[in-house]
Amino acid sequence: MTTDFGGVKKDVSILIERSNGTQHQALVTTIEQPNTVNCEWFEQDDIKGKGVSLNMVFKLNPHLMPKNFKPQNLKSEADNMSRKSVMITSGSRLKKENKIPLAVRRAEPSSRSESRLPTAKSTSLSKNRRTELITKKEPTVRNIDKIESERIERRENQAKMRYQRDQIKAKHDINDAQWEFAEMIEDWRDENPSRPPHHKRMEHKINVCVRKRPLNKKETKNKETDVVTRSGDLLYVHQPMTKVDLTKYLENMPFRFDYVFDLEDDNRKVYEYTAKPLVESIFRGSRATCFAYGQTGSGKTHTMGGEFSGKNQNCSNGIYAFAAEDVFKKLRQPMYQHLKLTVSFFEIYANKVFDLLNGSQRLRILEDKQGKIRVVGLVDQVVETVDDVINVLREGSRCRTSGQTSANSNSSRSHAVFQLSLLTPGRKAHEERTHGMFSLIDLAGNERGADTMSSDRITRQEGADINKSLLALKECIRAMGKDALHVPFRGSTLTKVLRDSFIGEDSKTCMIATLSPGFSSCENTINTLRYADRVKGLSVNEKRDLEDLMEEITLEENTEEDSCLDMLATQNADQFTPQMLAITKAQDEQQTAEDNAMTAINESTPAFLDALSKWQEYWESVASDKNADVQEILRECETDFDNLEAAIKNMRKLAKVAFEKAENVDAVLAGNNEPKPAQKSSKPRGGINRRLK
Numbered sequence: 001m002t003t004d005f006g007g008v009k010k011d012v013s014i015l016i017e018r019s020n021g022t023q024h025q026a027l028v029t030t031i032e033q034p035n036t037v038n039c040e041w042f043e044q045d046d047i048k049g050k051g052v053s054l055n056m057v058f059k060l061n062p063h064l065m066p067k068n069f070k071p072q073n074l075k076s077e078a079d080n081m082s083r084k085s086v087m088i089t090s091g092s093r094l095k096k097e098n099k100i101p102l103a104v105r106r107a108e109p110s111s112r113s114e115s116r117l118p119t120a121k122s123t124s125l126s127k128n129r130r131t132e133l134i135t136k137k138e139p140t141v142r143n144i145d146k147i148e149s150e151r152i153e154r155r156e157n158q159a160k161m162r163y164q165r166d167q168i169k170a171k172h173d174i175n176d177a178q179w180e181f182a183e184m185i186e187d188w189r190d191e192n193p194s195r196p197p198h199h200k201r202m203e204h205k206i207n208v209c210v211r212k213r214p215l216n217k218k219e220t221k222n223k224e225t226d227v228v229t230r231s232g233d234l235l236y237v238h239q240p241m242t243k244v245d246l247t248k249y250l251e252n253m254p255f256r257f258d259y260v261f262d263l264e265d266d267n268r269k270v271y272e273y274t275a276k277p278l279v280e281s282i283f284r285g286s287r288a289t290c291f292a293y294g295q296t297g298s299g300k301t302h303t304m305g306g307e308f309s310g311k312n313q314n315c316s317n318g319i320y321a322f323a324a325e326d327v328f329k330k331l332r333q334p335m336y337q338h339l340k341l342t343v344s345f346f347e348i349y350a351n352k353v354f355d356l357l358n359g360s361q362r363l364r365i366l367e368d369k370q371g372k373i374r375v376v377g378l379v380d381q382v383v384e385t386v387d388d389v390i391n392v393l394r395e396g397s398r399c400r401t402s403g404q405t406s407a408n409s410n411s412s413r414s415h416a417v418f419q420l421s422l423l424t425p426g427r428k429a430h431e432e433r434t435h436g437m438f439s440l441i442d443l444a445g446n447e448r449g450a451d452t453m454s455s456d457r458i459t460r461q462e463g464a465d466i467n468k469s470l471l472a473l474k475e476c477i478r479a480m481g482k483d484a485l486h487v488p489f490r491g492s493t494l495t496k497v498l499r500d501s502f503i504g505e506d507s508k509t510c511m512i513a514t515l516s517p518g519f520s521s522c523e524n525t526i527n528t529l530r531y532a533d534r535v536k537g538l539s540v541n542e543k544r545d546l547e548d549l550m551e552e553i554t555l556e557e558n559t560e561e562d563s564c565l566d567m568l569a570t571q572n573a574d575q576f577t578p579q580m581l582a583i584t585k586a587q588d589e590q591q592t593a594e595d596n597a598m599t600a601i602n603e604s605t606p607a608f609l610d611a612l613s614k615w616q617e618y619w620e621s622v623a624s625d626k627n628a629d630v631q632e633i634l635r636e637c638e639t640d641f642d643n644l645e646a647a648i649k650n651m652r653k654l655a656k657v658a659f660e661k662a663e664n665v666d667a668v669l670a671g672n673n674e675p676k677p678a679q680k681s682s683k684p685r686g687g688i689n690r691r692l693k
C-alpha cells in the first residue's frame with residue numbers, strides 16, 4: 001500500500017525542525033515510501049540534508065496534509081529523532097540510512113536566518129520556481145529567501161564565468177600564462193579590423209620594410225599567440241604588460257614603414273617591392289644594398305637565399321636569385337652589352353672576412369691610398385646565366401652551413417654578403433672597373449648582439465662584434481640618408497667592406513626587417529622594429545639639427561676608427577655602453593695585433609722554406625761528397641741564420657703584442673676596464689689558433 005504524501009513533493013519548500021529545536025525552510029528532494037521525506041537546505045555555505053518523517057512534515061506544514069491523513073504515534077518516532085543533519089557534497093543526495101524522523105519542538109523565529117534554501121546547482125530548482133516559492137511566504141521568510149535567491153544567482157553567474165574562462169583556456173593553452181593576452185589581442189583585432197596595405201612602389205633613397213613570418217612548428221606546438229598585426233602600412237605589436245597590482249593589459253604599439261609584408265606575401269612579392277627597384281640603379285652606375293635584419297629564425301635567410309624545405313634551401317626563389325635574374329634580363333639589352341656580371345659571396349664572422357667561394361678562406365681587408373677598401377684575394381666569379389648564379393649560391397650556402405649544428409648555428413652569428421658586380425672594360429687592356437654593384441646581405445641574428453653578458457667568452461666576443469657592426473651599419477645608413485659629409489664606415493668590418501654603398505649620390509639602400517610573431521619573441525620583435533624605425537625615421541627626416549651639424553664638423557676632422565667607435569657610443573648610449581666601447585676598442589687592437597703577427601709569419605715563410613731546401617741540398621752534398629767544404633757551407637748558412645733570426649725575433653715580438661692584446665680583451669670582458677700590464681711570458685694560450693679556426 002502506498003502512502004498519500006498530499007502536497008509534499010519534490011522541490012516543494014517545507015518547514016522542518018532541527019534537533020536543537022530551530023525551525024527553518026528546506027526543499028524536498030526525494031520521497032521515500034512508506035513515510036519519509038528527504039530534504040536539503042543551505043547552512044554556512046554548505047548544503048545539508050536529512051530525512052524527516054511524514055508525520056513531522058504534516059505537523060509542521062498542515063497545509064500540505066491530505067484530507068484523509070491519520071497521524072501516527074509520534075512518541076515512538078521521537079526516540080530516534082536526535083540524529084544530526086548530514087552535509088551533502090557536490091550535488092549528492094541524502095542516503096537512505098540518514099532518512100530519520102525529526103522531533104517536534106517549537107523554535108524561536110530569530111534562529112531561522114541560519115539556514116537557507118539550497119542552490120539551483122544542488123537542486124536544479126529554476127529561478128521562476130524560486131521566485132514563486134518566495135512570494136507565497138510571510139514577509140520575514142520572503143526577505144531571507146530573497147537574499148538567498150540573490151546569492152544563488154551570484155553563484156550561478158560566477159560558475160558561468162568560470163566555465164567560460166575554462167573554455168577559453170582550453171582553446172589556448174591550459175598551462176600557459178598567455179591565454180588572457182591572447183583573448184585581449186583577439187578582442188583588439190575584432191575592434192580594429194585590418195585594412196589592406198597600399199603597396200605602391202616608392203623610390204626612396206632608403207626603403208625600410210617589415211616582413212612577418214608565420215608561426216613556426218615549435219611556436220604552434222607551444223600554442224604561442226601571434227602578437228603582431230598588420231593594418232594598412234602600420235604594424236602593431238601587442239606587448240603583454242602587467243601592472244603592479246598584477247592586472248594584465250596590452251600595450252598596442254604602432255610602427256609605420258614603407259611596406260609591411262604579412263603571411264600571405266611570398267619571396268617574389270617581397271622582392272618586387274624591395275630589391276627590384278634597386279637593380280635599375282646599379283645599371284646607372286650606382287651602389288645598392290639590401291639587408292635582411294632580424295632575430296635568429298625570423299626568416300632572413302629564407303627571404304634572401306630562398307625558401308627551405310626541411311634543411312634544403314631552394315636557392316632559386318630568394319632575393320639573391322631574383323635580383324640576378326633581373327640583372328641578366330637587363331644585360332640582354334643592347335645598351336648594356338659592354339657590361340659583364342661577376343659574383344662574390346663572403347661571410348663576416350668576428351670582424352674577419354671568409355670567402356664562401358673559396359673554402360671559407362680568411363681574407364684581409366686593405367685600404368688603399370685613395371681610401372678605397374679592398375678585400376684582398378676575394379673570388380669574383382664570372383657568371384653568364386641564372387643557373388651559374390644558383391650554383392654559386394648553392395656552393396656558398398653549403399660552405400656557410402658546413403660543420404654547424406642546429407644548437408650552434410654559424411649563420412646566425414655571421415653576416416653573409418652576396419655581391420653582384422657589373423664590370424666594364426677599363427682604359428688599359430685587360431683592365432676592368434666596377435660600373436655598379438648590388439650588395440645583398442643576410443645579417444647575423446640581432447639578438448646575438450645582446451650576448452655580451454654571456455658566461456662564455458667566445459659568445460661574449462661574438463656578441464660585442466655583432467652589436468658593434470649593427471650599430472655601425474645603422475649609423476652609416478643614417479649618415480647616408482642625411483647626405484652627411486662623414487660616414488662612420490670604419491666602425492666595423494661590415495661597414496668597411498660596404499663603404500662605397502654608403503657614399504655616392506645615387507646610392508640606395510633597402511632594409512627588410514624580419515619578424516618572428518610569437519609571444520615568446522615579443523621583446524626581440526620590438527627591438528627589431530625600433531632599429532628599423534630609427535633607420536626609417538632618420539632617413540625621411542632630412543632636417544639636420546644643430547647637434548647633428550656639430551657632430552659632423554667634429555668628425556670631419558677626425559676620421560680614425562676610434563672616433564667612429566666614439567660616435568657609435570655617443571649616439572647609441574643605451575646599446576653601446578662604456579663597457580661595450582672598451583670591449584670593442586680592445587678587440588680592434590687585438591685584431592690589428594693578430595693581423596700584424598700573421599702578416600709577419602706569412603712574409604717570412606718563403607725565406608724559411610728557401611733556407612730549408614738550401615740546407616737540404618747542403619746536407620745531401622756533405623753526405624755524398626767526402627771532399628765537401630763544410631766550413632764554406634757553414635759560412636754560407638750564416639747569412640741565412642742572421643736573416644732568419646731577425647725574422648723570428650720580429651715574429652716573436654708581434655706575437656707577444658697579440659697575446660697581450662688578447663689578455664686585454666679578456667680583462668675588459670671580465671669587467672675590468674684597466675688594460676693589463678704587459679706579461680713577461682709570451683707563452684701562447686691557444687688564443688690565435690682558436691680565433692683563426
Ligand SMILES: Nc1ncnc2c1ncn2[C@@H]1O[C@H](COP(=O)(O)OP(=O)(O)OP(=O)(O)O)[C@@H](O)[C@H]1O
Pocket residue numbers: 212213214216294295296297298299300301302303307308309409411412413443444445514
Ligand atoms: N616567410 C616565411 N614563410 C614560411 N616560413 C618561413 C618564413 N620565414 C622563415 N621561415 C622558416 O623559418 C625558419 C627560419 O628561417 P631562417 O633560417 O630564414 O631564419 P634566419 O632569420 O635566417 O635565422 P638565422 O639568423 O639563424 O640564420 C626556416 O625553416 C624557414 O623556412
